[in-house]
Amino acid sequence: xxxxxxxxxxxxxLDKFTKFLALKAAQIIVQxxxxxxxxxxxxxxxxxxxxxxxxxRDLPEVLAEAKRAxxxxxxxxxxxxxxxxxxxxxxxxxMMLETWCLGVLPEQCDPSVRVTYTVYNRMxxxxxxxxxxxxxxxxxxxxxxQGPDSYVICYRIYxxxxxxxxxxxxxxxxxxxxLCTPVGTLHLSVSYRxxxxxxxxxxxxxxxxxxxxDHFHPDLSPRHLRYQxxxxxxxxxxxxxxxxxxxxSCRQPQSPLEPDLEMPNVPFSSLLTPRQxxxxxxxxxxxxxxxxxxxxxxxNGNVTPHCDSxxxxxxxxSGHEDFIMVDLKTPFAGGNTNSELxxxxxxxxxxPQLKTFxxxxxxxxxxxxITKTLEAFETSMQEYDEMLNSxxxxxxxx
Amino acid sequence: xxxSKSVANPDLEVTSSRRTVEGRQVDExxxxxxxxxxxxxxxxxxxxxxxxxxxxxTVGYEDVDCDFIDFTYVCCSSDNLDRNLKRExxxxxxxxxxxxxxxxxxxxxxxxxxxKNRWPFQPECIPWEVWTVRLELIKLNNEHERQKxxxxxxxxxxxxxxxxxxxxxRHEYVPKMPNQSELDLIFDTSYPDVQPYLFKVR
Numbered sequence: 001x002x003x004x005x006x007x008x009x010x011x012x013x014l015d016k017f018t019k020f021l022a023l024k025a026a027q028i029i030v031q032x033x034x035x036x037x038x039x040x041x042x043x044x045x046x047x048x049x050x051x052x053x054x055x056x057r058d059l060p061e062v063l064a065e066a067k068r069a070x071x072x073x074x075x076x077x078x079x080x081x082x083x084x085x086x087x088x089x090x091x092x093x094x095m096m097l098e099t100w101c102l103g104v105l106p107e108q109c110d111p112s113v114r115v116t117y118t119v120y121n122r123m124x125x126x127x128x129x130x131x132x133x134x135x136x137x138x139x140x141x142x143x144x145x146q147g148p149d150s151y152v153i154c155y156r157i158y159x160x161x162x163x164x165x166x167x168x169x170x171x172x173x174x175x176x177x178x179l180c181t182p183v184g185t186l187h188l189s190v191s192y193r194x195x196x197x198x199x200x201x202x203x204x205x206x207x208x209x210x211x212x213x214d215h216f217h218p219d220l221s222p223r224h225l226r227y228q229x230x231x232x233x234x235x236x237x238x239x240x241x242x243x244x245x246x247x248x249s250c251r252q253p254q255s256p257l258e259p260d261l262e263m264p265n266v267p268f269s270s271l272l273t274p275r276q277x278x279x280x281x282x283x284x285x286x287x288x289x290x291x292x293x294x295x296x297x298x299x300n301g302n303v304t305p306h307c308d309s310x311x312x313x314x315x316x317x318s319g320h321e322d323f324i325m326v327d328l329k330t331p332f333a334g335g336n337t338n339s340e341l342x343x344x345x346x347x348x349x350x351x352p353q354l355k356t357f358x359x360x361x362x363x364x365x366x367x368x369x370i371t372k373t374l375e376a377f378e379t380s381m382q383e384y385d386e387m388l389n390s391x392x393x394x395x396x397x398x
Numbered sequence: 399x400x401x402s403k404s405v406a407n408p409d410l411e412v413t414s415s416r417r418t419v420e421g422r423q424v425d426e427x428x429x430x431x432x433x434x435x436x437x438x439x440x441x442x443x444x445x446x447x448x449x450x451x452x453x454x455x456t457v458g459y460e461d462v463d464c465d466f467i468d469f470t471y472v473c474c475s476s477d478n479l480d481r482n483l484k485r486e487x488x489x490x491x492x493x494x495x496x497x498x499x500x501x502x503x504x505x506x507x508x509x510x511x512x513x514k515n516r517w518p519f520q521p522e523c524i525p526w527e528v529w530t531v532r533l534e535l536i537k538l539n540n541e542h543e544r545q546k547x548x549x550x551x552x553x554x555x556x557x558x559x560x561x562x563x564x565x566x567x568r569h570e571y572v573p574k575m576p577n578q579s580e581l582d583l584i585f586d587t588s589y590p591d592v593q594p595y596l597f598k599v600r
Contacts, residue, residue, distance in 0.1 A: 039460040042475050042591035044443050046456045053442040055458040055475075122569055128438050129563035131459060135470045136556040144470075174560055177567030 006182050010115045014181055017115070019075040020051045021123045022102055025130055025188065026066040026157055027056050029083045029100050032134035033143040033153045052124035054131075062155075069157040076183055079104045082162045085139050089151045096166040097139040097153075098192035100176075105187065110180035122179040126188060129177045137174075137192045167193045419551050420538055424491040425484070426464040428531050430555055431562070432483055432507045432599070433462070433473035435529050438566045439509060440474050440594040441585070446578045457592055468552035471559070476592045486599035494535065502534040509595045511573045512583040521583070523596075526571055 006014070031038055040055035049058060069081065080103035086096045113119060134140060143153045164171065171193050178187035361369070419427050442455030458475035473480060490505045507529040512521040538544050573595070576584045585593045 037461040037463070037470075040458040040475060042442070042458040043456040044445065044591075045453060046442060050456040053454050053456050055456045122567075125438060125566055125569075128459075129566055131472050132434050132437065132559050133563050135461065135472055136559045140470065141468070175564065177563055179567065179569065 006111070006115075010182065014115050014119065014183060015074055015076055017120055017123055018079075018181075018186065019070060021127070021186070022070060022075055022079075022081045023063065023066050024051055024054070024056050024127055025100070025102055026081070026083050027058060027062055028127060028130050029085070029134055030062045030155050031057065031059065032131075032140060033085055033155065035143050035146045035153065052120065052127055054124055054127055056127070065157050069159050071159070076104060078159055079186075080159070080161060082158050082160070084156045084158070084163075085143075086154050086156075087139075087142060087146075087151050088154055090149065094154075095196075096193065097142065098137055098190055099162045099164060099167070100188070100190045101162045102186065102188050104184045106184035108180065108185040109183055111182045113180055113182060115182065119179065119181050123186075126177045126179055126186075130188060133174070133176045133190065137190060138194070138196060139192060142196070162191065164191050167191055168195045170194050419533055419535065420466070420544070420547055421495045421535055423464075423466045423547070423551055424494060424533060424535070425487050426467050426469070427533070427551060427555060428487045428490070428505055429473075429484060430462075430464065430467075430469060430471035431529070431531055431558055432487070433480075434471055434559055434562050435507055436479065436483070436594055436597070437472055437474050438562070439527075439572075439597070440476075440479075440592045443589075443591065443593050444581065444585075444587075450578065452578070455591075455593075464552075466548065467555065468548045469555050471555070474592050474594075476589055478589050479592060479594065483599065490599075494533065499535075502532070504530055504532040506530045506600050507597060508600060509597045511596060514583070526573060 038057075040057060043050065043055060046053055066081075070078070072078070075081075080101050082102075083100045084096060085098045085100075086094055088094050139153070142151075146153050171191050173189060173191045176188040176190060178185050437457075437459060440457055442457050444452045444454055446452045459472050460475045461470050462473055463470050487505070490503070493499060494501075494503045508525050509527040510523045510525040512523055514521050536547075538547055573584045581587060584596065586596050587593060
C-alpha cells in the first residue's frame with residue numbers, strides 16, 4: 001500500500017470537519033429555501049459555531065434534523081447525505097423539486113493533502129460555492145414566491161443514495177464542487193427538476209405514494225431512515241406572495257414578527273416531536289393541516305387554514321361550502337345597486353322553506369293519518385270500481 | 399457576456415462569442431459575476447497574535463436581488479467592498495453606454511500579488527487570476543422583449559455562476575499564506591470586515 005497512514009488526530013479532525021461540512025451544507029440549503037433574503041454579518045473574531053470562517057446561521061430545527069440523519073460521529077463512512085426540497089400546494093399536491101447530495105468517493109484520495117489547513121479551507125470554498133449555487137436553481141425563485149395561499153416549500157434530510165425518481169423526466173444534475181481528502185473525494189451536487197408544471201398525473205396526492213413505491217428499498221427501512229418533513233413558516237414567508245386577482249390585497253403585513261424571529265420557529269418545532277423515530281409513514285392529511293393551523297394560529301390568530309386563504313374577501317359562504325360569493329366592488333356603480341343585486345342573489349340562494357317542511361306532524365299523527373286514509377280508500381272502493389268500469393266501456397266504444 | 403478566467407499567462411485565456419445585454423442590465427450583470435468571484439476569494443480578517451500565530455475572522459454574506467434581471471446573487475456583507483466594486487463597474491458601464499460609446503466592451507477582475515522591488519521602485523504586481531466579462535449592448539423595442547431579456551440574461555448568469563463554482567473547486571493556484579510582514583503583498587487589508595486577495599478592476 002502506497003497510502004500514508006493517517007494519524008489518529010488527522011482522522012479525528014477529518015471526521016469532525018466532514019460532519020460540520022454536512023451540517024452547515026444542510027443549513028445553507030434549507031435557509032436558501034425559506035423564501036427570505038439571507039444576510040449574515042462579518043465578524044472580526046470567529047466563535048465556536050463559525051465553522052470554515054463563514055457566517056452561516058444555525059437554525060435549531062434544521063440542526064436537530066441534520067444531526068438525527070447523520071446519527072453519530074463517523075460521518076465519512078455513512079455518506080451520502082441528501083437534502084430533498086419539495087413543494088406542497090394548499091390542495092395537498094406535492095412535487096419534488098431538487099435533491100442536494102454530499103457524497104464521498106473513497107477510491108479517489110489524496111494522502112498528501114493537509115487536513116487541518118488545506119482540507120478545512122477547501123471545505124470553506126465548497127460551502128461558498130454552495131451558497132452561490134443555491135440561488136440559481138429553479139427552486140430558488142419558487143421558494144421566494146411561496147405563501148400560505150399558494151404553496152409552501154418543504155425539506156427532508158436523509159442518509160443514503162439520492163432518490164431521484166420523483167424529479168420527473170429530464171432532470172438536470174449539476175456539480176457544485178469537490179475536494180480531495182486523505183480518505184476520498186468529497187463531492188457536492190444537485191439534481192433538479194426541469195419540468196415544473198404540476199399535473200394530477202405527475203404528482204402524488206401525498207407522500208405516502210412516493211414512499212410506498214419504494215417500499216423495499218433498504219434505505220427506506222426504519223433502521224436506516226430518519227424521516228421528517230416540515231412546513232416553513234408561512235407567516236414570515238407571505239411578504240413576497242403575489243396577490244391573486246380576487247384575493248384581498250389589503251392583507252395585514254406580518255409585522256408582529258420580530259426580526260430575530262423571522263426563522264420558522266413554530267413550523268419546524270414539529271420536527272422535534274417524538275414521532276421522528278418512526279419509519280416513513282404515509283403522512284396523514286391531518287398532519288399537514290395541523291402544521292398549517294399552528295402557523296396560522298401563531299401569525300394571524302386564525303385557527304383553520306382554510307379560512308386563512310379566503311378570509312375577509314368572502315362575504316357569504318353558502319350551505320354547500322363549495323360556493324363562495326365574493327362581494328365585488330363594481331367600479332362606477334352605486335353602492336345600492338350592488339347591495340340590491342347581492343340581496344336578490346341571497347334570496348334566490350336561500351329561498352324560504354315550504355310550510356310542509358316547517359310544520360312536520362309527529363309520528364303518531366302520521367300513522368293515524370295513514371290508517372284514516374286507508375279506511376277512506378276502502379269505503380270508496382265501490383266508487384273506484386265503477387269509475388274503472390266506465391273507463392273500460394268508453395274505451396271499447398271507441 | 400462571458401466571464402473567462404486566465405491565470406498569469408494570457409495564452410490561457412478562454413475566449414468565446416460575445417453575449418448581449420440591455421444597457422441598464424450592465425451594472426447588475428457584471429456585479430453579480432464579480433461579487434460571486436470575490437465572495438470566493440475573500441477571507442475573514444487576520445488578527446495577529448504574538449509569535450506568528452493569527453486568528454481568522456468570519457465572512458458574512460447577503461443575497462442581492464437584481465432590478466433589471468430575474469436573478470439573485472450572493473456577495474460578502476461588506477459595504478465598502480460593494481461600494482468600491484460598484485464604482486468601478488459604473489465607470490465602465492457609463493463609458494460603454496455613453497452616446498459615443500462603442501456598444502461593446504470588456505471588463506476584468508484581476509487578482510495579483512505584489513513583489514517587493516529595490517528602492518526607489520514600486521513593488522511589482524504579478525496577476526495570478528483574471529476574470530473577464532465581455533458585453534455587447536442591444537436595443538429593445540418593447541416591454542415584451544424586455545421581459546424576455548430579463549429572463550434570458552438571468553439564465554446566462556446562472557451558467558456563469560455554475561462556471562465560477564466549478565473553477566473555484568478545481569483548487570488551482572492561490573498565493574501562499576504570507577507572514578504578517580508580507581500580508582499586504584497578498585491581501586487587501588484596507589477593509590474593516592473582510593480580507594480579499596489583492597484585486598483590481600480594469
